Amino acid sequence: MPNNTERAADPTIRGAFVIDRVTGATTRGVILPPLDSAGQDARLAGVGLMSAGLAHDLGNLMQIIDAGLRSMERRFGDTVSPDVRVLSQEVRGAAQRAAALTRRILNHSRGDASEVDLVDVGDAILQMRALIGWAAGPAVRVVLEVEPHLPPTRCALAELESAVINLVVNARHAMLAGGALTVSVCRHGQEVMLRVADTGCGMSPAAVRHACEPFFTTRPRSGGSGLGLATVGMFIRAQGGTMEVDSTPGRGTAIVLTFCGAGGAAQA
Ligand SMILES: Nc1ncnc2c1ncn2[C@@H]1O[C@H](COP(=O)(O)OP(=O)(O)OP(=O)(O)O)[C@@H](O)[C@H]1O
Ligand SMILES: [Mg+2]
Known part of the structure; x- marks a missing residue:
């Protein structure tokens, strides 16, 4: 696990956390659908x-x-x-x-209780840096911004990793001609925010509304099954956290997962 000196020496990791607010025809909102139909x-x-x-x-x-x-x-x-x-x-x-x-x-x-780990989301992202790079592909420039000493969260590490890969692969599909991917983790009160932002094609307001529904995909012909964001949604819902999107067609998309700290539930 990198210590602070190693973090500081790595040019792809920044301590400061900046959220760019995209203006224009931005659709923004909580995108977890009700459990249904x-x-x-x-x-x-x-x-x-x-x-x-x-x-x-x-x-x-x-x-x-x-x-x-x-x-x-x-x-x-x-x-x-x-x-x-x-x-x-x-x-x-x-x-x-x-x-x-x-x-x-x-x-x-089998009905066994799920195992939950005490996870530092920032450290998990740093451990995954090679995997994130591969998932993003050669055309995408990846930047990791990780705040040190984050409060621990309770979740299954393997599911967190899988959620991040889902978000990164979606970003890759949105940036087929190349672009930038920023994965940031920061503290937000007692909660931890993980943001995966791309400079890709963005999403229409309708796509934002339906994005987390199982089987919703705009890529049916190129292998999309529409289960990626639904899986991420199930994961973060079980964690007690929230999922939000900020997307502007032609400019990019940011998906924000908020994890509740090990002490209690995140505010919706
Ligand atoms: N970063 C993104 N940029 C633009 N559109 C996105 C992004 N992430 C998700 N989407 C939209 O949301 C839809 C649903 O995403 P989801 O990951 O659930 O399914 P998928 O990527 O189409 O298929 P798969 O099951 O292989 O993940 C996508 O088809 C796409 O339209
Ligand atoms: Mg997907």
């Missing part, structure tokens, strides 16, 4: 059943990926360049995160 619930129940089986099989594949990389590191560890070693460790880290996610799905489907 029978049709949607039935479809989600079907997805739930399938995902338990998928989680089981993906867990097995993740173990193979992890074991394969370990074996490669043992055999070629001294002969490959340090870059390749680091890359292999990062890929193994991603496989382990994925395995942790699949375990959570299986625990949930």
Whole structure:
């Protein structure tokens, strides 16, 4: 975990937290939809059943990926360049995160109480910097702004990581011709704010209204399933926090997750 000196030495991390307020045709608001409608619930129940089986099989594949990389590191560890070693460790880290996610799905489907970690969201983001860079892709410039000494929050670390990746991948899709992604974490009273902002295509007011509904997507032909933001919404709702959007067509989008501190619930 980087200490303060390492943070200060890293030019991509800034202590100060600045929120740019976008002006113009901006749509801004809390975007968690009400828990609802029978049709949607039935479809989600079907997805739930399938995902338990998928989680089981993906867990097995993740173990193979992890074991394969370990074996490669043992055999070629001294002969490959340090870059390749680091890359292999990062890929193994991603496989382990994925395995942790699949375990959570299986625990949930068995009715086991979910495991919750005491998390410093800022440290979690710093730990994920390589993963965020890969998820953003080569055309996007990534800046991390992390305030040190944040109050701890209670959430499942694997789900937090998955939520961040969902937001970063959405930003990447919004900036296919390139742009800038800023991931900021700061204290907001007893709460912690995580903001993922891009300079991409932005969202129409209707897209903002429906963005968190399961299966809502404007990218059906390029593989969008419309489950990314719905999953992020479920995660932050379970955490007791909130999710807001600030978006201007043609200028960009910022998604803000507010986490309640380990002591109590966030203000909606
Ligand atoms: N950063 C963003 N910029 C512009 N539009 C966005 C952004 N994030 C989300 N959206 C809009 O919200 C919709 C829903 O996002 P969501 O992540 O739930 O689904 P998706 O990205 O389309 O598919 P997937 O299930 O693969 O994530 C997107 O299709 C897009 O229209
Ligand atoms: Mg998505």
